[in-house]
Amino acid sequence: MDTEGTSNCYIADRGGKSYSFTATIMGNGVDGIIDNGEFEDAMGNKLAKVTGADILxxxxxxxxxxxxxxxxxxALVDNRVQVKMGRxxxxxxxxxxxxxxxxxxxAKILWSWHLWCTATPGLITYSASRxxxxxxxxxxxxxxxxxATGGLGTTQxxxxxxxxxDPYSGSLSYDGKRTVLYDIRSAESEVEYSKNEPATIGQTISTPHICNMGTSDTYSWCKDNDLYMKYLWGNPTGTDKVxxxxxxxxxxxxxxxxxxxxxxxxxxVLAKTGWVWAHSNIAYYFYIKNGYSxxxxxxxxxxxxxxxxxxxLPEVYLPNWVAGDLSLSGKYWTSSLYGEKKAFTFTFTLQGSYMLPVNRRFADVGSVRCIKE
Structure with a gap:
C-alpha cells in the first residue's frame, strides 16, 4: 500500500486480498512536519524534521x-502491518x-491508520480562476x-x-440510525464521545477512538495553544479571504x-457571486445542477x-457535541481557518446554502473532500 508513499489513509480497492504498509512511519513522515506548528507524537514529544517521524x-x-x-x-510482521481483507x-x-x-x-497506541476499501475514486478537474x-x-x-451516487447512504x-x-462513523443509510461498528471477532465496537476537557494533540493520537467533543462552550478539541491549530492541516496562511x-x-x-x-x-467557486452567508433560495446564488433528497x-x-x-456533495449524518447524537448536515471542512479560532467551511442544506465559520468550533465534526497534491 505504501509503494507511492506513506499516509494516514490507504485505499484498498480490491476485496479479498492481503495488503501491508510500513508501521514505523507516522503519517507521511518528515515531509508532513511543520516545525513552527509544535507537532507532537502520541507520547507528547515534540516533532521536528531533524528528528524524524519514526516509531517502533x-x-x-x-x-x-x-x-x-x-x-x-x-498482524505486525517485520515492522509492517499486514492485513487480510474480506470481500x-x-x-x-x-x-x-x-x-x-x-x-x-x-498498552498504548503509537499511531493509527484508516483503511478505505472502495473502488478507486474518480477525479473532477476544474479551475477556481474566478x-x-x-x-x-x-x-x-x-x-x-x-x-459516489446521489441519494445512497454509502455516499456519506x-x-x-x-x-x-482519525475518522468517526455516522450512518450508512438515511434512516438516521448510527452505523454498527465491529471488532476483529465480529463483536460490536464503539467510538467514544468525550464531553470532558479538551485533549492535547498527543493524547488524541493515543486515543483515536475518542471524539473529544468538549462542552457547549468549548470551541476546540485541543487544549494546546490556539496559535498552533492553523498548522495542523497545512494551510497556516489560508483564511476565508486568502x-x-x-x-x-x-x-x-x-x-x-x-x-x-x-x-x-x-x-x-460553486457560488455565482462572492460570499453568500445565508439565503433560502440555494439555486439563485449557487450553480446547482440537480437537487436530491x-x-x-x-x-x-x-x-x-x-x-x-x-x-x-451529499448531506451526511454527523455526530454532534451531544455525545452519540446524529444530525444531518452538508458541512465540509477546508484546510483554511476563519480568524484564529474558527474553522472555515462550506455548508449547505436543501433549504439554503451558505459559507460560514461553523460556530467557531474545532470540536465539531464534518466531511472531508480530498484533492490531488
Missing amino acids: PLSAKLLWQDTDELVEQV SRGNAVIAVYDNVNPNAVN YTGNEYKVMDRNLGATT GLSYQWGRK FPQSTSKTIYDPCPVGYKVAPGDVFQ HGSSFYCDGTGADETKVIY
Missing part, C-alpha cells in the same frame, strides 16, 4: 470496522502499540464513502474533527497517499454550463 511498534490491532468481516486478520466495501481503523500484547491494560487561478483535481466522493463517508487525522497557491500535506492530514484536504476556494450536485466550472464539471 510492537503489535497491531483492528480498532473498528463499519462492515462486519471487512478486515479478517491483522466487502467499507472502512476500518488499525492501530499499532508499544506493547507486544495490544490488549494489555498498559477567485485565485488555482487548478484542482477533486475526488468524486467524500473521504470514507464507498459510492466518514466525519472528522478539524485538524485531526487562498494560497499551494498548501502542504501534514503528518495529521487524513487523506490517502497523493491527496490532501481541500482549501477554501475549492468550494467558493439528501444532497446537491453543483457545477464547478464557474459558469453553470459545463456538464463535465459537476461535483456531488
